[in-house]
Amino acid sequence: MRMHDLPDARGHFGPYGGVFVAETLTHALEELLAAYQQARRDPAFEAEFRDDLKHYVGRPSPVYHAKRWSQMLGGAQIYLKREDLNHTGAHKINNTIGQALLARRMGKRRVIAETGAGMHGVATATVAARYGMQCVVYMGLEDIRRQAQNVYRMKLLGATVMPVESGSRTLKDALNEAMRDWVTNIDSTFYILGTVAGPHPYPMMVRDFQSVIGEECKQQMPELAGRQPDAVIACVGGGSNAMGIFYPYIDSAGVRLIGVEAAGEGLETGRHAASLCAGKPGVLHGNRTYLLQDANGQILETHSVSAGLDYPGVGPEHAWLKDQGRAEYVAITDDEALKGFQDLCQLEGIIPALESAHAVAYAAKIAPSMPKDKVLLVNLSGRGDKDMQTVADRMGIKL
Amino acid sequence: MSRIAGRFAELKAAGRKALVMFVTAGDPEPALTVPLLHALAESGADILEIGVPFSDPMADGPVIQRASERALARGVSLGDVLDMARAFRAKDGDTPIVLMGYANPIEAMGVDKFVAAAKAAGVDGLIVVDYPPEECGPFVELCGKANIDCIFLLAPTSTDARIREVARAGSGFVYYVSLRGVTGAGHLNADEVLARLPGIRAATRLPLAVGFGIRDAESARRISRGADAVVIASRLIQELEAVPPAQAVECARAFVKPIREALDA
Numbered sequence: 001m002r003m004h005d006l007p008d009a010r011g012h013f014g015p016y017g018g019v020f021v022a023e024t025l026t027h028a029l030e031e032l033l034a035a036y037q038q039a040r041r042d043p044a045f046e047a048e049f050r051d052d053l054k055h056y057v058g059r060p061s062p063v064y065h066a067k068r069w070s071q072m073l074g075g076a077q078i079y080l081k082r083e084d085l086n087h088t089g090a091h092k093i094n095n096t097i098g099q100a101l102l103a104r105r106m107g108k109r110r111v112i113a114e115t116g117a118g119m120h121g122v123a124t125a126t127v128a129a130r131y132g133m134q135c136v137v138y139m140g141l142e143d144i145r146r147q148a149q150n151v152y153r154m155k156l157l158g159a160t161v162m163p164v165e166s167g168s169r170t171l172k173d174a175l176n177e178a179m180r181d182w183v184t185n186i187d188s189t190f191y192i193l194g195t196v197a198g199p200h201p202y203p204m205m206v207r208d209f210q211s212v213i214g215e216e217c218k219q220q221m222p223e224l225a226g227r228q229p230d231a232v233i234a235c236v237g238g239g240s241n242a243m244g245i246f247y248p249y250i251d252s253a254g255v256r257l258i259g260v261e262a263a264g265e266g267l268e269t270g271r272h273a274a275s276l277c278a279g280k281p282g283v284l285h286g287n288r289t290y291l292l293q294d295a296n297g298q299i300l301e302t303h304s305v306s307a308g309l310d311y312p313g314v315g316p317e318h319a320w321l322k323d324q325g326r327a328e329y330v331a332i333t334d335d336e337a338l339k340g341f342q343d344l345c346q347l348e349g350i351i352p353a354l355e356s357a358h359a360v361a362y363a364a365k366i367a368p369s370m371p372k373d374k375v376l377l378v379n380l381s382g383r384g385d386k387d388m389q390t391v392a393d394r395m396g397i398k399l
Numbered sequence: 400m401s402r403i404a405g406r407f408a409e410l411k412a413a414g415r416k417a418l419v420m421f422v423t424a425g426d427p428e429p430a431l432t433v434p435l436l437h438a439l440a441e442s443g444a445d446i447l448e449i450g451v452p453f454s455d456p457m458a459d460g461p462v463i464q465r466a467s468e469r470a471l472a473r474g475v476s477l478g479d480v481l482d483m484a485r486a487f488r489a490k491d492g493d494t495p496i497v498l499m500g501y502a503n504p505i506e507a508m509g510v511d512k513f514v515a516a517a518k519a520a521g522v523d524g525l526i527v528v529d530y531p532p533e534e535c536g537p538f539v540e541l542c543g544k545a546n547i548d549c550i551f552l553l554a555p556t557s558t559d560a561r562i563r564e565v566a567r568a569g570s571g572f573v574y575y576v577s578l579r580g581v582t583g584a585g586h587l588n589a590d591e592v593l594a595r596l597p598g599i600r601a602a603t604r605l606p607l608a609v610g611f612g613i614r615d616a617e618s619a620r621r622i623s624r625g626a627d628a629v630v631i632a633s634r635l636i637q638e639l640e641a642v643p644p645a646q647a648v649e650c651a652r653a654f655v656k657p658i659r660e661a662l663d664a
Contacts, residue, residue: 020502020529022458024576027556166464167454176457184580186556283502283529284455296476297507298454
């Protein structure tokens, strides 16, 4: 079977994915799947999506050859896919536009979302403003405290930010709460899920919307580098930017796919967010995938300097790509990511999101030992303006 | 015949409706769960549902979430829940026990090991909220071999085709979720629920239980006109939250009594 044929009709990627939800959500997911399948076959939907990506988001985003940085590393040439240049500053908007257009087709006037760092919340609030929809964003109380600026940004855009006080008060709990809202308000509400996780059809749908990243790269790399990359590197929390850039390359056997998870304070410390590197399969948030869990199957809290990677699960397609050996998954610590962050700032004049800095750091780790004619493509999934406070705090600087 | 089927048959013969009472294992204190179960059975509950605490109870409202968090804070695991069921069963051989929880703790224990342990503990039925029939075929089969009923949920949004599918997969009883929302929600519309039940009855011969949002004797009595069983969960947990743990058992007795009377009136 070609990789592109997955998931199957019920959302399975091999043993992963699926629809592990209470009956109260089943009908809504069936309705969503039907609407999505119909939209994908409709050229008008595709045209509308592409049009907004071009004129509202500013796509295609460029690929940039980071020459100074590559030279300093002394090995492979590194190219950056500049998702940080998108409207709202990250790849998240590709998906929220797709889902908001779908919501509009389905006649839903209210959208809800979960958010961790606030980037998906901002991207959802943005499209809700753009399409004239009511918007409620669920955010863990702990994250609200850490990401005050994004909270204000969402409010400016007209969204209501609902603090989540249950569980660990972070992203996973925000997702639970958004699902609870959805089952309660199913007739009026569309749930814009932010990553390639959740029950079918979300992992497939979000991947499809994000695939524009990899599709563009496949065209841009020959023009810019004269060929396709030897490896594509992307950070993985839930995994949407990685799926977006990996997916069009899955059938290109010569291209290594490398997902970079957050090793936090180190995998050996237990304080990390690397579900693929250090977790085991289980069921959470409507799908089967690798999870960080204790021996009793309770979901663990995660730790990363980057709030956007702070998730105890991962998209089921990544779980499958890992088991198939088609993609490799590695982990980068907080300190390594911060080093990558600083290098890119100082050598290329680009301030990456701390999430993306994990991919940057891994490229810096492998490039030096590679020949100079090898090509690495790094998905620079977001910009780092939102991380100024975090980085300054880590460096002991008072802003 | 399973203990659950037997209990429904007895009730039917007596012209009575079943009262299903829920407690989260380990809440308010692990040592109180077994005494609470006995108190509920003695004061009129026909079937006992034991909630298995989970860190991410997506289908539950704030009341059961809090109960789950309190139990987890005391380290209550699925293995502990099975121990509690076994301890209850040692002194009560008749009252059916249904465990209600989420898939991940079961998968972490191992499905085979769990079903065998549940059987050994005297558990009669299982509700795994995030295991819809199409995702848990082998699990249902294992349970069938162990003579444990797999009970599935139906919702106001379930289509007729879906109702038939779910009814076919389950045994013991069918659990109709009476509203669009999470457990313990406050917007139950009894007339709407009652209007929905004949359509479900037409699709299955299993007894029909209704839960989510039933709060007191009055709502239990009204819903029981169209159902074989009513399930009360969040409301009891709220009552228990309001008293010191030392009074929990008495509080549970006092809560169940008027509901039992209303159902039998």
